[in-house]
Each structure stands twice: as C-alpha cells, then as structure tokens.
C-alpha cells in the first residue's frame with residue numbers, strides 16, 4: 106500500500122521534533138539497508154540533527170564506495186548519563202564548574218559568580234541512552250536487527266521507533282510506520298517521502314541520490330526482478346537527474362567480486378538440481394563447501410540471481426546455504442504463479458515478499474536430507490496453493506493472477522512522547538546568549 110499523507114507528515118514531524126536520532130538497518134545488511142540508513146543519516150544531519158547510523162554487522166567492505174560509509178558504527182555507547190541539575194533562579198550566575206574525585210567519590214563544585222545555591226536548588230535526573238527517535242529501515246521485524254537489537258532491547262522499548270520499510274512481512278512494529286509494500290526497495294519509500302516534503306527534497310544531493318539508487322538497483326537486481334514497477338523506473342530516472350552515479354554503483358556491486366565468492370558461485374552452479382514437474386530449481390552450499398573455498402555464507406547472496414538467469418523457466422528458485430553457526434538458510438524467488446512468502450511462512454515460519462522470500466531451518470542431522478525434505482514440503486505446499494487459487498477445477502493450462510495476500514492493518518500513527526531535556530546538550534548549544542555556559546562545558550570536558 107503506498108504511503109498516505111498522514112503517515113508522511115507524522116514521520117516528518119517526528120524527525121523535526123527529535124534531536125538525537127539512531128538509524129538502524131537489518132543485520133546481514135544489504136545495499137538497500139545500508140543505502141537507506143546512510144541516506145537518512147545525510148538528510149537528517151543536514152537538518153541539524155545529531156544522527157548515529159548503525160551497521161549491525163561487520164561493515165561489508167565491498168560497499169565502502171557508498172557515500173558516508175565511514176560514518177557507520179557497529180554499536181553504541183550504552184553508558185548512562187546521570188544528570189545533576191542546579192536551578193539558577195533567584196539571580197544565581199555560574200562562574201566555574203569543577204569536579205574532584207577522591208575516596209571513591211566525585212564532588213561536583215559549582216562556584217557562583219553572584220547569588221547563592223541552596224540544596225533545594227539541586228535535582229537529579231537520568232537521560233537514559235540519549236536518543237529521541239529510532240529510525241528502522243528495510244527491516245521487517247526488530248529481531249532481524251540481530252545482536253544489536255538484543256544488546257539494546259531497553260533502548261527499543263524506551264525510544265519511539267519510526268519503521269520505514271517495503272517488506273510485506275513487516276510486523277508494523279514501532280509507534281510510526283511508513284511501509285509501502287508496492288515499493289521495490291526501502292530507498293524507493295524514502296525517496297517518495299523526501300520528495301513529498303520540501304525541506305527534505307532540497308537536500309537530495311548527488312551523494313544521497315547515489316545511496317537511494319543503490320538500494321533500488323540491487324533490490325530489483327538492475328530492474329530485472331518482478332518487483333520492478335513503472336514507479337521504480339520513474340524514481341530511478343529522477344535519481345539519475347539528481348546526479349546519482351549509476352556507473353559507480355554497477356561497478357562496485359556487480360563487477361568486483363573476491364575470488365572466494367566466484368569459487369563458491371561456481372560450486373553452487375555446478376550443483377543445480379531440478380524437479381521439472383514441480384517447477385522447482387535449487388542448489389546448495391554446504392559448510393564444507395564454504396570451508397574448502399575459504400568463503401563466508403554471506404558470499405552466497407548473488408547465487409540465486411545466477412540460478413534464475415541460468416534456468417529461467419521454473420516457478421521457484423531456491424538456494425540452500427548451510428550456516429557456519431548451524432542450521433540452514435533458504436532464499437527463494439518465484440514466478441507470478443506462486444506466493445513464496447506465504448509458503449515460507451506457512452511451512453517454515455519464514456517470510457518476505459510474494460516473489461522473494463526466505464526461511465531458516467535451525468536443526469537437522471544431515472544438510473542434504475534437510476534440503477530434500479524442504480523441497481518436498483514446498484512441492485506439496487505449491488500444489489495446495491495452486492489448487493486453492495484455481496478453485497475446485499484443476500487446470501494446468503492457465504494459472505490465474507493470484508490475489509495479493511492480506512495485509513495487516515496500518516497501525517494508528519501516534520506522536521512520539523516528548524522526552525526530557527538534556528541539560529548538557531542545551532548548555533553546549535546555547536552559546537550566543539549565555540555568558541558562562543561555554544566555559545563551563547569547556548572546563549568540564551578537560
């Protein structure tokens with residue numbers, strides 16, 4: 106469902122009302138996730154916001170051409186900020202602020218220039234983790250943010266979340282949502298939002314256009330995947346007009362591959378199997394393959410596309426990868442006649458889009474047998490799906506267009522709660538009109 110005006114203006118006012126913003130894509134990060142996160146970082150920073158952008162994995166070096174890549178942080182400082190507030194009413198002016206640490210105690214010494222500070226002028230507070238808003242991008246559900254999520258659960262429960270995504274499996278987490286399941290990439294959703302708001306629109310630099318186009322090119326596999334819509338092509342054209350560097354993207358994403366990746370691709374393409382009657386094509390990469398080729402399971406990400414170009418005439422293409430940490434991961438793509446998102450969900454508890462979905466199997470004794478078993482289940486699932494789509498009369502000749510699977514209702518957009526003021530931040534920012542404010546901070550920092 107495309108974005109509506111209420112969602113857009115609620116998201117815009119959330120950004121305008123926040124000062125410290127945390128931007129997070131999903132773990133196993135892909136170019137759409139990173140491109141979205143970095144584009145948000147650039148736009149919000151230009152609006153004077155203090156933006157922290159997270160890459161919840163080791164940073165993928167092949168994407169280091171992305172503008173702003175160096176800004177990515179793998180984690181955040183979760184240290185507490187305990188705030189001691191001195192009320193300056195009654196004509197008190199602060200001259201100096203010092204602190205001493207002795208006998209296991211910290212003494213904060215406030216020396217007034219004029220007036221007197223009484224104990225009743227002092228209060229205490231806690232600024233918590235220090236973010237006003239979390240912007241989640243390209244992430245269908247919060248646990249997909251991996252370790253970063255589990256390490257910072259408190260943050261996710263105390264800070265309002267703006268959920269920006271295009272996955273049909275999105276669970277509508279967060280207080281604010283901008284989910285457009287008709288968009289080919291999360292960057293396409295962002296582009297629509299940015300274009301809608303004059304204050305954002307003016308900030309789309311060639312760097313930001315490059316980030317947005319990266320997500321669009323990779324999530325549509327250069328506009329070859331069926332999720333490509335006329336709108337995606339239009340957005341791509343507009344981004345090019347705004348200076349997106351398409352050649353740079355293509356060069357880095359498609360033409361530079363480490364040797365280990367090419368070897369593992371070769372191995373997988375050698376192993377293609379198919380069930381012609383069911384219309385399923387699959388291949389496997391085992392843990393032994395990865396070890397032998399000195400490759401990581403992440404390097405298998407482009408293989409599925411190669412499977413599709415090698416044997417295009419199938420209803421489902423699947424790549425099964427045995428993971429280093431145990432279990433297996435299956436990535437699927439399908440023709441218009443099969444809804445793989447629903448199959449993945451129903452059979453294996455996975456999810457995704459109707460034409461591109463995935464699932465994991467955590468436990469099995471033998472990888473090859475687990476694959477055979479999964480293919481068998483999918484085959485049965487496809488037959489059932491086919492029957493229910495066609496009604497009681499079976500017909501192999503014509504497969505009707507499947508109806509869109511039901512979408513969860515849009516959650517009511519709520520204004521994020523107003524958070525407490527950060528004392529230190531305010532003093533630091535109020536340079537022009539405060540006499541001693543800056544000196545205080547300066548001395549404290551030293």
Ligand SMILES: [Mn+2]
Nearest residue numbers: 137243290291
């Ligand atoms: Mn995406």
